[in-house]
Amino acid sequence: MTSSSGHPAHRMLREYVASVLAKDLEAFIALYDRDVFVFDAWDVMWSEGIDAWRSMTNDWFTSLGAERVVVEFEDERSGLSASLAYASAIVRFTAVSSSGEALRSLQNRMTVVLELRGNAWKVVHQHTSSPIDFDTKKAILQAR
Amino acid sequence: MTSSSGHPAHRMLREYVASVLAKDLEAFIALYDRDVFVFDAWDVMWSEGIDAWRSMTNDWFTSLGAERVVVEFEDERSGLSASLAYASAIVRFTAVSSSGEALRSLQNRMTVVLELRGNAWKVVHQHTSSPIDFDTKKAILQAR
Numbered sequence: 001m002t003s004s005s006g007h008p009a010h011r012m013l014r015e016y017v018a019s020v021l022a023k024d025l026e027a028f029i030a031l032y033d034r035d036v037f038v039f040d041a042w043d044v045m046w047s048e049g050i051d052a053w054r055s056m057t058n059d060w061f062t063s064l065g066a067e068r069v070v071v072e073f074e075d076e077r078s079g080l081s082a083s084l085a086y087a088s089a090i091v092r093f094t095a096v097s098s099s100g101e102a103l104r105s106l107q108n109r110m111t112v113v114l115e116l117r118g119n120a121w122k123v124v125h126q127h128t129s130s131p132i133d134f135d136t137k138k139a140i141l142q143a144r
Numbered sequence: 145m146t147s148s149s150g151h152p153a154h155r156m157l158r159e160y161v162a163s164v165l166a167k168d169l170e171a172f173i174a175l176y177d178r179d180v181f182v183f184d185a186w187d188v189m190w191s192e193g194i195d196a197w198r199s200m201t202n203d204w205f206t207s208l209g210a211e212r213v214v215v216e217f218e219d220e221r222s223g224l225s226a227s228l229a230y231a232s233a234i235v236r237f238t239a240v241s242s243s244g245e246a247l248r249s250l251q252n253r254m255t256v257v258l259e260l261r262g263n264a265w266k267v268v269h270q271h272t273s274s275p276i277d278f279d280t281k282k283a284i285l286q287a288r
Contacts, residue, residue, distance in 0.1 A: 039232065043275055045287040046219065077181045080228070084223050084225035086228070109273075111269065124221075125223075125255065129253075129275070130273070132186055132187070132273075138281050139281045140187070
């Protein structure tokens with residue numbers, strides 16, 4: 001484990017937070033490999049490739065209207081080897097109004113795997129989810 | 145990417161299949177690091193450490209009674225560096241009766257991250273989940 005500033009997975013999570021807050025699609029997409037394999041929290045079993053991921057992310061940012069999303073990671077774990085890195089964390093998404101008021105929030109779990117591509121670390125795999133209540137089959141959107 | 149036989153993440157998935165089919169708790173638990181950080185598909189946001197994971201797995205195997213579970217991985221992706229490896233895949237769990245009849249099945253997504261501990265590769269992180277239908281907040285348990 002290296003310092004937070006030097007660990008490519010930690011850096012990726014910080015840039016994820018900044019690009020989501022800014023709704024900066026290009027900065028967000030630049031974090032990912034062109035062949036990224038995504039297990040997203042919502043609606044689809046899997047998606048592959050940067051075009052699909054760009055489209056899903058654009059839909060998300062567009063759906064926010066005047067709201068912004070504050071992302072916070074906690075309980076982070078990570079690992080780093082020569083050309084592979086990962087991080088896993090609990091992630092809280094909080095929607096805030098244009099005046100800065102917190103409107104609603106939910107928790108997910110997130111895992112990212114990065115590979116070194118030339119000089120740049122890119123996310124090749126991202127897995128985001130909620131656990132499921134076994135009895136109701138409904139998502140658990142807050143820790144309990 | 146190395147051959148299937150030599151890749152520690154591929155080998156782990158094969159041993160996962162065999163130990164679940166056999167309901168062999170010790171063989172299953174031997175795949176995991178003592179500090180394993182788990183995002184399971186069901187009921188809890190996260191768990192940490194081999195004791196909690198052993199308990200959860202024992203509950204699963206015990207709940208099966210005379211049934212067994214056939215595990216199949218597909219759409220597998222993987223990566224390997226000096227001391228870190230990962231695999232991600234769609235996983236199908238099929239419960240079969242003692243006479244071999246398929247009773248029910250569901251799909252999940254699974255990500256495993258392994259680190260080299262001495263001579264042995266151990267799973268330090270596992271993330272298993274279903275996507276959530278955004279409208280109903282219910283788990284999607286089959287690809288559609």
